[in-house]
Amino acid sequence: MCRFVAYLGEPIIVEDIIVKPTNSLIHQSYDAEESLMTVNGDGFGLGWYNSQVRKEPGLFTSVLPAWNDKNLLSNASIIKTNCFLAHIRAATNGGVSIENCHPFKYDEYLMMHNGSIQDFEKIKFKLVSLLDEEAFLWIKGQNDTQYILALFMTNFREMGIVKPASHQELVDCFNKTYLDIEKLKLAKGIVSISNYNIVLTNGERMIATRYCTDPEKDNRSLYFAEKISCSIDSHDKELKLDDVVSQERSAALISSEMLTEDEHFWKEIPMNHMVVIDSDMDVTLHKLAEVKNYA
Template sequence: MCRWAAYRGNALFIEDIVSSPAHSLIAQSHSATEARTPTNGDGFGIAWYGEREAPGLYRDILPAWSDCNLKSLASQIRSPLFLAHVRAATSGGTRRDNCHPFVHGRWSFMHNGQIEHFEKLRRPLETMLPDHLYATRAGTTDSELIFLLALHFGLETAPLPAFREAIAFIEHLATHLGYQAGVRFTAAFSDGNRLYAVRYATDENAPTLYASAMSAERGYCLVSEPLDDNRQNWMRIPDGSAVIIGADGLEVSVFETDTSLDFAMPMVAAQ
């Protein structure tokens, strides 16, 4: 499983989360404590918002701990909203197009989790994408595909409902093709204004998510693992939750898929 961190608030240096803390995201890339494996060395990425509507993006296939450019950029870039990710590949090869975050227009997205039986579901899932979104698919991961499905289901105007519908569709498709539905989804995404996160799993065993207020910056940080040993500073986000961080602070609500939705299934038979 991957590790990630996201921040929204007054502008701060990216290094304050990515490289400076005792258990920073770079530290988690080689010594994660709440993942299946401690090493997340299959690439990394950062997406940050500044003066333009679309975010800046830097990704590479090197392990985060060995990329001097990442540390240099993180020490120089100040941003009020950014997403950072270190990857442990579960689907898709180690290539730049498969590294998170993914960006489409003003939206950025990163993910920790997986779609079970993805290699069997990938082709019918891709057939659901309209041509203009399918043409933007650069990599081969389930994460990028979930992001594009959410764009198809209305991410631009209704972010959380779009992901509810995208995940429900994946679960319905798996069942329709005779597979046990299984989605693990702990993700962060943003339009440059609000920062959103979801912690969800079909089997109620979603990857971890924590939140912490950063009072000096009047902001909040969301992470896969706490950045220090002071657990009192970190609130564990419950499984089946959505988080919205905006100008008014942090809000946590229930996130669950709608089992009553009726989808037109792609015309692809199970392999």
């Protein structure tokens, strides 16, 4: 069961979020606190933006455990960015390889996933037939996440959505993507569940879905913290979250687990909902369609 964290806001050193918190992503790689699988050692990935250089993000992935990679720890201490996605992997679909490490880059977008399409191999061939040529040729790995993103991008184009997409268009595109997958499963008589804790960003806006086709069986946590400022305590070097007041810098976090003990800052994303965080840190919540209503 993978873990991840995403940041959007005033530029910050990546290390301050993925290394220094009490329950940092590095800590979760060997001792996750809100997961049935406590070790996530099948690789990691970091994607970040620098709009002054280019609109496409940078990407650093490795099959080493996050707790034991000196390159990650060194780079995280000098990368400063307004937006990044970081992911630690417990492999399910697809082997342990660079091609299967999250997040995945598609043009200016980054996407990462905690969850799975159970029995994915049984629908993989049919799912490919739904993809347009551009999306199909983009896929380099074997895990289900890349096929989900490829299908989302195919639907994005086929629905005629023009960038920047409206919130409702994003809701509609995620609804169609999840429904397309479940229709393929239904045609094969597959009744196993699909989980989609997903974050998608273009460096200016961030979208997260917490979705399960059988919500009563979901056990994947997902939180967000909005309108906060992030700082490092000079004494114990711990990440501190503060309420933002007028004229102060602001940020937002999305995380599989609460990174700090300040529980009042963290809000759980409701099941089968999508959160959109805009560049001004405004957060809106949208309900996603229940796929089972279509079966």
